[in-house]
Amino acid sequence: MMSNGMALLAIFTLAIFVGFEVVSKVSSTLHTPLMSGANAIHGVILVGAIVVADHSSNNLELWLALTAIVLATVNMVGGFVVTDRMLEMFKAKKK
Amino acid sequence: MNRNLYDLIGLAAAVCFILALKGLSHPKTARRGNLIGAFGATVATLLVFFFTGNKDDKNYHALPLHHLPLILGALVLGLLVGVPAARKVQMTQMPQLVALFNGVGGGAAALVAIVEYLKLGSNATSAEVIATVFTVIVGSVSFSGSCITFAKLQELMTTRPVVFPGGRFLIAANLAGVFAAGAWVVNSGGNTSLAVLGGLSLLFGVLFVLPVGGADVPIVISLLNAFTGLTVAASGYVLQTTLLIVAGTLVGASGTILTRLMAEAMGRSLFKTLFGAFTAKPQAASGEAEARPVKSGSPEDVAILLNYARRVVIVPGFGLAVAQAQHTVRELADVLASKGIDVAYGIHAVAGRMPGHMNVLLAEANVPYEQLAEMDEVNPTFSQTDVALVIGANDVVNPAAKNSPGCPIYGMPILEVADAANVVFLKRSMRPGFAGIENELLYDPKTTLLFGDAKDTLTKVVSALKNL
Incomplete structure (x- = not known):
């Protein structure tokens, strides 16, 4: 049985390889949407922001956390919407 | 359960x-x-x-x-x-929006780590403190770096590399300060140390991006994107949230690969992109060049040139995006095709301000995908091309990338439009491209310049062509 820290480290290591693997052969056409899509994915820090907002025990912590929620939402939602707009245009080229 | x-x-x-x-x-x-x-x-x-x-x-x-x-x-x-x-957002402004979204994500990750650190206080394990320090540093760098990138792309500030005397030492001292503040947080902790760490990291993000030249900005966005991914993973470690670790690491790893692929498409190493401005030799003064004669033509001249061509290659660049001329370009291509002229688009991987920018724009104008040729495909065909029509592109066709070592884009593969029998440049002015480098090709005798907004001039060319 692994300790919690070790388990998280193992997950981290495996995720590195998966990350390398999935994008290893991408055409330059898709570089921008891929960058933008990946950018949206890290907006999931929103989950962390909501959790720390719940944890906050004073006003400073609360307002920092709420700011994080706003920023993370912009990152996540805006990122997916903008990526979709780009990709919508790629789709149009099919006859 | x-x-x-x-x-x-x-x-x-x-x-x-x-x-x-x-x-x-x-x-x-x-x-x-x-x-x-x-x-x-x-x-x-x-x-x-x-x-x-x-x-x-x-x-x-x-x-x-x-x-x-x-x-x-x-x-x-x-x-x-x-x-x-x-x-x-308009398609032309996409790169800066992505930069901005990335920056706020980095800022959010840094804030999450800070709040959790404040909350844990002295109960934090050393691994948690180190992860927090990492998140604050990289998240803040990503945030301020992205803001500078945004300002460059939005042209709120100069797009050229900003280098000042002693910049190298300042950035080194700043980096040392960041590490020292990091050690301070790990050793004694406390809110002051964390605030100092955040401040120095924000400053480092600014200094780190300032010397990067305009054409390399997309690579920097991609790198900062990978950075933000890693900060999210580190926040996930502090919060013991597997999902954040997986998502952040995926973005960090794929972003790193993507950054390398982009750098390769520009024919340069990542290191050179980031630190090139510190090592590049100052360029020869371009003042003398400006007085040199160029051949400029009217839309009618260009229409005639195109009318008697057998093969035309259109090379779009950022100017096309700015002028929103993608639909007019397609109209031109349709008219040419109806006259039996062979038309192709030569797409440089980094034309515009982000990789794939031109593909997005032309796809918006319903240009058939088969007509879009990548650099490797189209370069050998320029010698059989009668007219290379360069619309608002400059750096991606600039022979300086091949001929003048020491210039910021040296080593970047270019579209060899000089091999075509005639070259037509549609430009707004004689101003050099985003990278700020003089283009020798503009003075070549086989080059015709057509000044003005790309959409206006193209519309005139199209109507002139229809009347021929």
Whole structure:
């Protein structure tokens, strides 16, 4: 049985390889949407922001956390919407 | 039961992110991939509202959440800012918007780590403190770096590399300061040390991006994107949230590869991109060059040139995007095709301000995909091309990339339009391109310059061509 820290480290290591693997052969056409899509994915820090907002025990912590929620939402939602707009245009080229 | 279900749903969201990246790597599945990612992110967010998390983990929280109204308010505010920005942005401004989204994500990750650190106080384990320090440094660098990138792309500031005397030492001293502040936080801790660390890291982000030249900015966005991914992973470690670790690491790893691929497309190493401005020799003064004669033509001249061509290659660049001329270009291509002229588009991987920028724009104008030729395909055909029509592109056809070592774009593969029998440049002015380098090709005897807004001039060329 692994300790919690070790388990998280193992997950981290495996995720590195998966990350390398999935994008290893991408055409330059898709570089921008891929960058933008990946950018949206890290907006999931929103989950962390909501959790720390719940944890906050004073006003400073609360307002920092709420700011994080706003920023993370912009990152996540805006990122997916903008990526979709780009990709919508790629789709149009099919006859 | 509750616990297993929570973990399982979290795992499903992580799988969604892997599928999203996988899908985004192929043209056919890209859009679906993005939607799968959005679905995963939505599920992950909803999960927090309906499950408490595991009691022993740092991400355990109350249900309903404390401060629920404020949290929902913040979410709505984020939606109100993010969605309209993403929907209204013009395709030309896409790169800076992506930079900005990335920056706020980095800022959010840094804030999350800071709040959790304040909360843990002296109870934090050393691994948690180190992860916090990492998040604050990289998140702040990503935030301020992205802001500078945004300012450069939006042309709120100069797009040229900003280098000042002693800059190298300043940046080294700044970096040393960041490490020292990091050590301070780890050793004694406390809010002051954390604030100093954040401040120095923000400054480092600014100094780090300032010397990067305009054409390299997309690479920097991609690198900062990978950075933000890693900060999210580190926050996930502090909060013991597997999903954040997986999502952040995926973005960090794929972003690193993507950054390398982009750098390769520009024919340079990542190191040179980032630190090139510190080592590049100052360029020869370009003042004398400006007085040299150029051949400029009228739209009618260009129409005649095109009318008697057998093969025309259109090379679009950022100027096309600025002028929103993609539809007019397609009209021109249609008219040429109706006259039996062979038309192709030569697409440089980094034409415009982000990789694939031209593909997006031309796809918007319904240009058939088969007509878009990548550099390797189109370069050998320029010698059989009668007219290379360069629309608002400069750096990607600049022979200086081949001929003058020491210039910022030296080594970047270019579209060899000089091999064509005639070259026509549609330009707004004699101003050099984004990278700020003089283009010798403009003075070549076989080059014709057509000044003006690309859309206006192209419209004139099209109507002149129809009358011939």
